[in-house]
Amino acid sequence: MSRLLWQPSETQIQSTSMYRFMTRVNRRYGTSFDDYGGLYQWSVDHISEFWKEMWEFAGIKASASCSAVVDDAGRMPGARWFEGTRLNFAENLLRFRDHRPALIFRGEDRVRRTLTYAGLYDEVARVASALKEAGVRPGDRVAGFVPNMPESIIAMLAAASLGAAWSSCSPDFGIKGVLDRFGQIKPRVIFTADGYFFKGKPIDSLARIADIIGRIPSVERLVVIPYVSRTPDISAIPSAVMIDDFKSTADGLEIEFAQLPFDHPLYVMYSSGTTGLPKCMVQSAGGILVHHLKELILHTDLTREDTIFYFTTCGWMMWNWLVSSLATGATLVLYDGNPFHPSPRTLWQMAQDEKITVFGTSAGYLAALQAAGVRPGEDFDLSHLRAVLSTGSPLSIESFEFVYEAIKSDLQLASIAGGTDLNGCFALGNPMGPVYAGELQCRGLAMKVFAFDDAGKPVVGQEGELVCAAPFPSMPIYFWNDPDGKKYHDAYFDVYPGIWRHGDYIVITEHGGVVMHGRSDATLNPGGVRIGTAELYRQVEQLEEIEDSVVVGQKWKNDVRVILFVRLAPGVALTGDLKNKIRKAIREHASPRHVPAKIIPVPDIPYTLNMKKVELAVKKVIHNQAVKNKDALRNPEALDCFAGIAELQED
Template identity: 40%
Template sequence: MWPRPEWFPEARLNYTENVLATGLASSPNAIAISACREGGTDWRHLSWKDLRQSVEECASGLRNLGVRKGDRVAVVMTNCIEAVVILLAAGSLGAIFSSTAPDMGRQGIVERFLQIKPKLIFMESKVLYAAKHIDLRSVYSQAIAELREKVPELSKTVVINGPTWDITDVISWAAFLNCRVVPLTFEQVSFNHPIYILYSSGTTGAPKCIVHAGGAALLQHKKEQMLHSNMTIGSVYYGYTTTGWMMWNYLVSALALGTRIVLYDGSPLHPSPTSQLDIVDEQGVTHWGTSPKYLAALKQRLTTIIPKLDTLLYCTVSGSPLSSEICDWFYKTFPSRIGLFSGSGGTDIVGGIVGANVITAVHNGELAAASLGMKVEIWDHEGHNIEDSGEKGDLVITKPFFTMPVSFWGKSGEEKYREAYFDQYPERRVWCYEILGRSDGVLNPGGVRFGTAEIYGILDHFAEVEDCIAVGQRRKTDPDEQVLLFLKLKDSLKLDKSLKQRICNAIRRDLSARHVPQHIRQVADIPYTRNGKKIENMVKAIVSGQALKVGQSAANPECLDEYKQFTNLPFGAAAGSKL
């Protein structure tokens, strides 16, 4: 697996050509993309024929500004039709696309684009989120000014939606498109030629730039969507995501099947969590992608009967482990004919490792199957396969697969690539990944390793708990690790001894005494990445007294200060006794 092998070295293809081909051939006048703003407002629908025309016009604009094969085209945009069009237009030329969401902030934008040095940047200067109109011109102008000083390749900034600002090289979308339209052609490139650059979480520093091949992404996504999820011509796929998450790239690839995709921009909880279900129902969605975090919010706030959802066949959840409690609730609330599938994969491979299988039964709390073509095993720390033992270990992939990244972009990219995936078992050269929570977030008190997801599943049963995070604390003077559990409670509730004891009793009963945290504390908020993942490793570092730099992928970094007060908690108490 290392160094990375080259797949199909003689093949030549174009990602965009493949994405458009099936829909154009089967039903050019049918809807390819439906898009709306927050709460299901401002719907727009684009046919396959119109999508091709939009890509042709955008590709002409890119050519007019000098974009060629291998150039980087970056966007800071919401999940809208224009973002899809820019990706496909860049891909048609053999250019490399990269995206991030508008909530990233100045530093986050600069951290990412300074590394990849784009020729063009597309932005939306005004966005809507949680019923608030947000003007981002000040943030963007600072970011662009900094990038312009350090990236001589950057020629223009194009503002898609909202007003521009007074700089010569900032133009409107209309001005960008105001050029001679050149007939759309598709640059034939190698299977391993990059189509886009994605980013690691960047929670503790500058994110790594993960380069993915167009042929690899196309083949991996079609394999999963067709064979694992039964997606096809006539299917309708809606997955809530932002342009800063790999699920957006995954959503776009479904067009290659002739599937209609639904785009949503805004808060998934506004005006209420059930508005997402209304979209699924009204748009005839067959495949719905969401997260355990959203389902938990829906469970807490659902006060009415859900829509009939007559067309919905499958619901896939990703982003964090799906607890048995949420799974039970889902099948008490939703029609039992709907397949509920949890999966694990991510940005690193822009796809799945384990996930859906529509020809087997759904089992509570279990992932259905390893993805086809993925040689997945479970190893202990000595590199022995323990998948049939019932013991916990690390998920590894032992044979090459299509969407191993082409490289990490930039200086020392090859070294960062090796360190990220292959240093856990350097002699065996296998890809080490994460499954029960993150491997770097696994709890290990007294040498007993278990995942945070096990504790979170217990907490799902407590109506008082709005959110939680569990981490291991081990300071320089500690002989071992102890587990800390932090709770965010609902409705201004206060954590008392009775609730703590009930939580400890439940963990001890359903898991074991070893799983019971040494300390349980109430906090005002739980830190998340902008993609909705708990930042366990950062909280662990803080409570262990480590100094670290907070990256721009944290959605609510201000809450991290609260955790500094817990660095001096006593060590060595019996499990659960120090409440």
């Protein structure tokens, strides 16, 4: 049994939106739920009723109502949601127009900028007017090659107000990585900053974006946002215009929000692209809106009184998720730059100064914070902080315990997991429930999630494939350039017809929590015994001698053997004693069947641009297979370290 780390008081439980929603369901449907388990089961058994109640509870604005919530809750893919509804995504995020702060921007330049809800509306109106004047219409694409700054959100909302689909990449993407994405969807307008800061250094974006737009004929206008320079030189880019010269200068503009169907395209998101050209996943305005509000209002308990922060770039779905917080009236804190610059305490100083109540980050950041010896709860006033969110990779038991020991003992730690594909979560936080070390608190409401064993049967308490057996509104409406739906089908439905297979390996616990064990296509299977790679990382990376690691299965003598690559801490050598220490930790605390056959030092570990380890790419390299798209990696040169290692040819 996992160790209980936190339990909300009865007063805390009854103050949550989740509790109010549960009370509403009990009153309207004659049920008597008193905990999350009962509410969850009702939500997956009554999917249409759940989403109807969620829509009303969130106060979603629409100009026409639906004929039915879902036409067939048993069809996946292909279920149609809220047919007949007409709405606008941006209108729902801009429902507040007062002088409370909407956005607070903090970057490495240390300049603090604040924009109120009234100011945000005004800025969106000016840019929307300019986009309309430029000929942007519903169905067009507008893209951003942008840091995580207010202008990025303004541009997205302006595009969405007109019914254009938004797509963004972080400016640390390479030229080919951007072309592989934007080149497919053919945007008419691209927004870019002149550059960004990283580790205290300004990095130019204009040379790269000039090259990029030169290769995308559809781009008619490049709108440049000054950031690293007040007066960037754009004279060499024929289609470029400064944002202040682009947007309308009129005062008191009212936005004409295009009223569009529920399934009108809102976002184009991308797969990582590590195995080929990135898949372009088109997501609907209504689907993203109602799904995000479920997660923000119920599972995160976000209100107007909150100040929410998530460390993310505009190339990660957590940016889209964070932006939807505007619909609740909360204050969003945006940060762009290195979270450890100028010190590991940077974000916690900001959390104190801005009185952040919900702090979102990645499992990798929390592990690095612990390794750096930082104890934010001792150094800063975090009295306002009530929740820490973590995603990106499985959060280890040690990191769970670190949060409660070194950050704050009385808060909700919500480890969340889902994906870009759904722009949301399959499993996440429950403000009414306990937190157990190593466990995500719950499966998301109306997400019919199971762990399937090898026979395709649901199991509890043992590892299996994460599947979702019923449709949900934020499913992609289609993939770009996939007219017959084959790419879409093959991505999720080729193993279990009519059931979404996500590609994660999980355990659903007896009390309804979820333990993540890594990607199922990267699980280790020597001798036919499977284990998730996350279980090995947990043991290896808590050793002070190891900074990072990646583990893969190598085909060997008609079986698979486990190969562990480690990046050592400075000054550490991989001695026989250290190898024995690593093997002992894995044997005793993870699995004796998965002790590495080889432990090999490497200078670096490859990551995607969204900071996920690329086990599959490493596996391809050691098997002398081509890695198709290295531009999807943050540090593609790291893969060279894994080629031609003589030790891998030895017993």
